Amino acid sequence: MRTRLAIKFHGMLERHLPERRVFLKSDTDTRFIRLRPETQLIAFAGAGLLVCWTILATAILLMDSIGAGNFREQAKRDQSTYQARLHDLSAQRDSRASEALAAQERFNAALDQISVMQSQLLESETRRHELETGIDVIQKTLRTTMEDRETARKALAELRDGVGENEAGTVLAGKDGGAPVDFLSEALARTAAERDQVVADAQEALVQADELSLEIALMKENNNQIFRQLEEAMTISVAPLDKMFKAAGLPPQRILDQVRRGYSGQGGPLTPLSFSSRGEELSPDFTRANRLLEQMDTLNLYRIAAEKAPFALPVKKAFRFTSEYGFRRDPKTGGRRMHRGVDFAAPAGTDLFATADGVVIHAGWQSGYGRLVKIQHEFGIETRYAHLSKIRVKVGQRVSRGEHIGDMGASGRVTGVHLHYEVRVGGKAVNPMIYIKAAKDVF
Incomplete structure (x- = not known):
């Protein structure tokens, strides 16, 4: 069976690839090489494979060359885009740096202003306490004067009643009885003068009390304005710092507590206001001032903490x-x-x-x-x-x-x-x- 197939295959090859002889002639001899159909088939197949491999390799090289060119162009485009982005980032960095410098200057100016306002606030509170004490003294003097005036009026009324009852006896007393009448007249004149002086002093005290009340009202309004400015400055200064620490993943309260433990000394301009001349509870202004001082202390702690973190x-x-x-x-x-x-x-x-x-x-x-x-x-x-x-x-x-x-x-x-x-x-x-x-x- 195999011999028949081999014979048929050989015959088919003979028809398409007949046997060939290649003669090699020299000066003294002639030889030939017989190329059988199977040998020719193998040669043709090898040549075909070589041609196919050459075509495939050439195609791969061309594709690699084209791809490499596209990749280089893409790399150049990416590089130019990246450089442009870097330039933009550099410009943004410079802009941020200038903004940061301006913010730092504003921050320092706000601290200076806060210090000045704090001094003004303390002076204003001291002046207000002095005015309140002065008003109390004036009111006590006014009450004493009013009591003296009432006493003088009662004495004058009693003297008038006494003069009315003894008028006849005084006239009948003759020349020697004129002394009591003169004494009474002088006493009445002095009482009237004292009464007029008391009324004038009372009116002047009322005018001074009105002036002091107006001055206190203006001072309170000025204090409220100072408080508002301080509160706004604290909000502008503290809020960005609080946001900065949160953005960095540092819990603000824990950081402030840690800094506070390292700087635990008492005293200085940030000591809370707690004095009272009469042992009374702190007024709303004092409470407000203490709250501002606490915020200033928090701002100072933030400043210390910011210097210790890599911002x-x-x-x-x-x-x-x-x-x-x-x-x-x-x-x-x-x-x-x-x-x-x-x-x-x-x-x-x-x-x-x-x-x-x-x-x-x-x-x-x-x-x-x-x-x-x-x-x-x-x-x-x-x-x-x-x-x-x-x-x-x-x-x-x-x-x-x-x-x-x-x-x-x-x-x-x-x-x-x-x-x-x-x-x-x-x-x-x-x-x-x-x-x-x-x-x-x-x-």
Whole structure:
């Protein structure tokens, strides 16, 4: 069966691919190569496969070339879009920086105004107490004068009654009896003069009382205006700070309690008003003033807390963001990897600054980070500044916000000059932009 099929297949090949001989002739000999139909079929098949492979490879190369060209064009477009976006972000950053500077100036002006208003308020309260005391004295004097006037009137009436009853006896008394009459006349004249003086004093006291009442009313209105301005200033100053700490994930009340424990000394201009000249309960104005002083104390605590948290940028000169916080393509291996900070690119040697008050806990080389500075802040916050070209602080040194701590470089595992900036809370990395964005409308 197999022989028959082979014979039939060979015959079919003979019809289409007859046997051929290739003669090879030399000077002394002639030889030939016989090409059987099966050999020709194999040769044709191999040639066809070679041609197909060549066509397929050419098509793949062309497609790769076209795809690579499209990819490069897309990459260029993405790069230009990204650069435009970076320029916009840089412009927004500059705008925010100027706005923050203006807000800081307004904040300082508000604090100065609050201090002046506080002094005016205390002086006004003191003056009001003096006026109230003066009015009490005038009212007591007026009551005493009115009582004296009534006593004088009664005495005058009794004298008149006595003169009426003894008038005949006095006239009959003759020349020697004129002395009592003169005495009575003088007494009546003095009583009348005292009465007139009492009436004049009473009228003058009433006028002074009206003037003092008007002055007190004006003073109260002035105090109310001062209170309103102070309350508005406190609202404008405290609310953004409260919002900033909440946006950064820091519970404001817990932060204020922690700062208050560290600054627990008493006294100073923010001591609550509690004095009273007569041991009475505090007036509504005193209660209102104490509430404002509490808000001022809260504002001061917020100011202290804000200096101890990293609400600032580590780079003050022109820069651009080159990598955000989160998962990204590793620039070295190409794999997907978590990036636990943000990258700021600027020229080599650019000054870098601490973003909050704290203590340097590391200043040296660390694998991957290169030259690294770690600063420990309050509230369990730590900041890291990596890939520096030069470190300008040492371990144990206490630094303040805005203090120069190093220069930007390319040490460690990098592809170029930049700063890798990290913020860690309780040892866990968080997005530094949370703190930077939280403070953009305050500082």
